[in-house]
Amino acid sequence: MNGNGNGGPLDGAVIAVAGAAGPAGRAALLRLAEAGATVVASDADAARLAEAVDAARYAHGGATVTGDTVDLFDLGAAREWADKTEKEFGRIDGLVHLVGGWRGSATFAETDLADWELLEKLLIRTVQSTSLAFHDALLRSDRGRYVLISAAGASQPTAGNAAYAAAKAAAEAWTLALGDDFRKAGGEEGPKAAAAILVIKALVHDAMRAERPNAKFAGFTDVKELAEAIAGVWDRPAREVNGQRLWLTPKP
Secondary structure, three states: OOOOOOOOOOOOOEEEEEOOOOHHHHHHHHHHHHOOOEEEEEEOOHHHHHHHHHHHHHHOOOOOEEEEEOOOOOHHHHHHHHHHHHHHHOOOOEEEEOOOOOOOOOOOOOOOHHHHHHHHHHHHHHHHHHHHHHHHHHHHOOOOEEEEEEEHHHOOOOHHHHHHHHHHHHHHHHHHHHHHHHHHHHHHHOOOOEEEEEEEOOEEOHHHHHHOOOOOOOOOEEHHHHHHHHHHHHHOOHHHHOOEEEEOOOOO
């Protein structure tokens, strides 16, 4: 374990981050490493993942940040990743789900069901694989957290976003079922592990602002703010966050 943290709830924790190579993943790796966690990252893009892992290691000298290319469409591969992680580091205290993707259409009638087939894999299958693969380890932890990043559109779908909103809503339902499992496992003492959903409108990062300097990005969540909110899930008792949608944007 590394000792970069400040003795907080993430110091010495082992956190897996799925979909770690994008801007949100990079910010999460940096924040979790800063808090003293050992961070185990995965992504389908090996080159971008390596860059993200190196950046987090460089920013926090001495931090343990590793990367694996994992096919999260495959439950067996996800289980192998979880088993390898727990065997290597002795515990798993969290899984942060940042696997994303978006497809949409100009109107409802123009919806392409090929978009649904892709989004079902990216946004639902990966949640199923990671939650099932990491379930037992999270229950063994004294601070297990499963954190899903979702979108406000799941609660208020728009005409051109039917496939995306439906996939996000399904991912939320799956995560809430995991939370109910954690609740039942905790019995009268309450859950020891928690499944929480962080809800955003959309994400923004520095490169987007540079490309569109006049855009307001109203209601968007900066990836650094999201990373702070992810880390904050460990600051609160499992009972408070389990089975909860935690809104980072106004509710629709």
